[in-house]
Amino acid sequence: MFSIWQAILCIAVYALVQYSIARWANSSSAFANEVRQSATIYSLSLAVFCTSWTYYGSIGQASNQGMQHLSLYIGSSLAFVFLIPVFKKMVRIKEHFHTTSIADFISTRYNHSQSLAALVSLLCIVGITPYISIQLKSIISSAQLFTSSSDSSSNYLLSQFDIFTVLLMAIFTIVFGVRQLDPTERHPGMMVAIAVESLFKLIAFLAAGIFICFFVFEDFSTLLNIASEQVDSDFNSNFDVFHQVPAISTWLTTITLGIIGVIALPRQFHVGIIECSDEKMLNRARWMFPLYLFIINFLVIPIAIAGKVLLPATDNPDLILLNIPILEGANFISILVFLGGFAAATGMIMVSAMTLSTMATNHLLLPIIERLPVLHLLRRKLLYIRWFMVVLILFSGLYYYRAIGDSQLIVKIGSISFVAIAQLIPALLIGLFWKKGNNIGALVGITSGTIIWYYTSMLPSVINSGWLETDLLVNGLFGLSWLNPEQLFHLEIDSTVGHSLFWSLSINCALFILISERTTQTEKMSDVVSFLNIANGNQHISYQKKLIADICLTNKLKLLSQLINNYLPDIETQNKLDLCCQQCEVDPDENIDILQLSQLRSRVMSMLAGIIGMAAANRAIKSIELLNEQEQDLLANSYSDLLAQSQMSPEELLEKVDFYQEKQQLLEEHADLQSNAMVKLENEHQLTVKAKLDLDELNQQLENRIEDRTHDLKNANNELTDTISELKTTQNKLLEADKMASLGRVVAGVAHEINTPIGVILTAMSSLKDELNIIDKQLQENKINKHNLEEFMAYSSEVCQLSLDNIKRAAHLIDSFKQVAVDQEKEETELFFVAECIENTLLEVRSRFKDKSIIYNIDCNAELEINSYQSAFMQIITNLANNSCIHGFAEQSQGVIQISCLMKEHELLLKYSDDGLGLSEEGKENIFEPFYTTNRGMGGSGLGSHLVYNLVTQLLEGEIIIDPEIQQGLGFTITIPTAAKLDSTIDNDNDYSI
Secondary structure (H helix, E strand, O other): OEOHHHHHHHHHHHHHHHHHHHHHHOOOOHHHHHHHOOHHHHHHHHHHHOOHHHHHHHHHHHHHHHHHHHHHHHHHHHHHHHOHHHHHHHHHHHHHHOOOOHHHHHHHHOOOOHHHHHHHHHHHHHHHHHHHHHHHHHHHHHHHHHEOOOOHHHHHHHHOHHHHHHHHHHHHHHHHHOOOOOOOOOOHHHHHHHHHHHHHHHHHHHHHHHHHHHHHOOOHHHHHHHHHHHHOOOOHHHHHHHHOOOOHHHHHHHHHHHHHHHHHOHHHHHHHHHOOOOOOHHHHHHHHHHHHHHHHHOOHHHHHHHHHHHOOOOOOHHHHHHHHHHHHOOHHHHHHHHHHHHHHHHHHHHHHHHHHHHHHHHHHHHHHHHHOHHHHHHHHHHHHHHHHHHHHHHHHHHHHHHHHOOOHHHHHHHHHHHHHHHOOHHHHHHHHHOOOOOHHHHHHHHHHHHHHHHHHHHHHHHHHOOOOOOHHHHHOHHHOHHHOOOOHHHOOOOOHHHHHHHHHHHHHHHHHHHHHHHOOOOOOHHHHHHHHHHHHOOOOOOOOOOOOOOEOHHHHHHHHHHHHOOOOOHHHHHHHHHHHHHHHOOOOOOOEOHHHHHHHHHHHHHHHHHHHOHHHHHHHHHHOOOOOHHHHHHHHHHHHHHHHHHOOOHHHHHHHHHHHHHHHHHHHHHHHHHHHHHHHHHHHHHHHHHHHHHHHHHHHHHHHHHHHHHHHHHHHHHHHHHHHHHHHHHHHHHHHHHHHHHHHHHHHHHHHHHHHHHHHHHHHHHHHHHHHHHHHHHHHOOOOOHHHHHHHHHHHHHHHHHHHHHHHHHHHHHHHHHHHHOOOOOOOOEEEEHHHHHHHHHHHHHHHOOOOEEEEEEEOOOOOEEEEOHHHHHHHHHHHHHHHHHHHOOOOOEEEEEEEEEEEOOEEEEEEEEOOOOOOHHHHHHOOOOOOOOOHHHOOOOOHHHHHHHHHHHHOOOEEEEOOOOOOOEEEEEEEEOOOOOOOOOOOOOOOOO
16 A cells, blocks of 8 residues: 555656656657647547546456447447548548538538537537546546555545546646647647557556466466355355357447447547548548557456456445456556546546636637627637646546546446437438438437437436436336336337437437438538538549639728737737648739638638638628628629539539549540650660660670770879879978978077177187287286286186076076977887876976065866876976066066866867966067067077977877967867877877978
């Protein structure tokens, strides 16, 4: 057993997963689009037919009635196997007329009748809202069995669990089912979620069935043996139902309800027809949906038998699937079954709420809003009204469940709802094939059938629940026994549902046909024929007579814009109107003819039907009087011209047009085939003769071409070899020339740099020699005195110091040259920590420039380790820091040096910057040139940056650039491949000095 909080957590996780799936399905990814258009997803979404009545109730029904439960799914499977052409007809009509629901679909067939649409909507709401209560009952019952409560708070939560479920379903339905005003827009997110939900509840059902049959019991035979032993005992009455053969009337009734359910249930009509984007999807659903029904019912009987064996007779048989795993302590299976039942119930609830809210808004509330001027402002709030209707319908189902509780009515409400929806079948199916069916006949038929349904089905269930006196069931209405609701006209049928279905449908069909035959058809015959032709996939030829374009389209568009603007914002109104003009191929700035205006009118009405329903759209279009009397006469004359010439009725004309169009197409195709065949035979004969003459010539030409091509290839190969050799020679020469030129520049630089200190030394020594000669002469002449000797000694000391300084400078230059030109071929890579290496290098720099207050900021992960040349790396940092201290901070005693390191894939990204003087644009261009320096008086040789450049680009095979983002000071960005050279040695041919 689980706590109520654990149950809520399971449901929350499930809802979150479903939300994520629906949100992903609404995304623009290619895979999501492929899933949305999948016929498999469409077929699985049809399994919304399998509600908790299937998931839990089939097992309970099998426990009480044996094989009876199968008849419903046999009927549903037969419908999809044999009635696919009917489904395709309905899909074509839906696409053409932009219908939004089954009520809209039926009203479209019968002259867009608003009264008929309202009647159908009301019947669906009355018939289906109680059916929602069954789903809520299954959720509450399973939650009560699934959870155990020991405190008042848990008991309170469990008692309010139905409200929690209704709110969750309302939110999900609004977010993914009623998020747009146009209900004929696909709901891919919701449909994919429903499909996944169908797959999940199938997996959960099979998992529980396999667990019960093969883990609780060893196998089927063990289960049957135990059941047989109990049959032989005193409790054999428990298993009698599995040996009983259901009455034929009961089977036929349930099979018929199964057929009706997949056609006319509002949720099935929406999923099967409204959400079908391509009638080809029905081809896969033809076998996949019956297969789904077969699989989910395969283990029902074994599970029911197991329930008889393991559970006491007092337990609710509808919850056998959940009760056994809980009894056996199988927690995972219990959770799976609980969520599967929740999915089965909520799938039906969401789709039903969405479809019923659309019908209630378009066909019940909108006509009232249109008729009362004070409510006209609500026309722009239809989306919010639809949201409100979703919540109202769901809470109506909740109220119904709480009101009737566990009475007999709740047990029979599923079958009663099916019989209620069955009253739509005559107007729906007969209207697809019979031209004479009209609005009055449909209204009378559905109304009479609904009255008979209530009298023979709903009313007896209410009486048997103890809410009314039983006198009506005993004596009949007015004391007339032949008006007994359960034996109407003294007809006794084993199944009360079958009795109600027989009489309601019989009277419905009879009155529909009779009234349609005896009354004048209110709708135009051309509209009916058009409806039926669209259902059959036929298209009529267009009117060919040239008409004068004398109708100002601008004025007509203003009327249409004002009409659409009653329901949509200004921008969306203009977009919709522009789209209609584009589809009709008319220019808003030009005049049009009467047929183009008629086509535009139909297109706008179809668009508007997606928002307010076809019946309301037709009424709205008529209300603006788009065509004046003269234009109506012109339109009638345009159609009557063709009729007058043909001397036949409109329906005969349209049928003949279709016939001769098809005949003409067949004759043209046949003539083309014959002509093509004759031409083909003649061409084949000529080609055969010519082929014989050309064959030898082609063979000879082929041999010659092969020989010539071989010779050409040999010559080309030789030329290519010579060219490659020349290119290699030229390349080597260019490399050598470039190397010599670079070497010349370096030698010239070396000579120039060393010549300076040597020249100073030479001048100083020459001057010293002259002074020495003077002193020597004075000494020989004995004219020297102490003052002269002291001056000479001071001068000599100054010259010696100057010479020594220049000798040191020359030595320093030579050391710099050695660093630039040093052969580093013996250096090896090693693993080292970058941050530690930088810190150690900067210790030496700090000691050298103690007179400056330099702040060193190092941003580098201490764990960052690379395999590279550590000494070269340290030399790079040293030279950059020296340049900053000597040149960047030449005029200041303090500064900041910033160093950051970051690994980017297989490269080390090092950024170095200071806030010193910086460089001019010329300096930035020449900084990496050898011997370039901005101030030789500071002691620099101009080789530091060049050395850094050589180390980075040649030894480390990296890249160094000046950072353009640094505004104050100078910065460098260095990129070093960390796995570029892992060999222990360097190629001997590399020269890092240039």
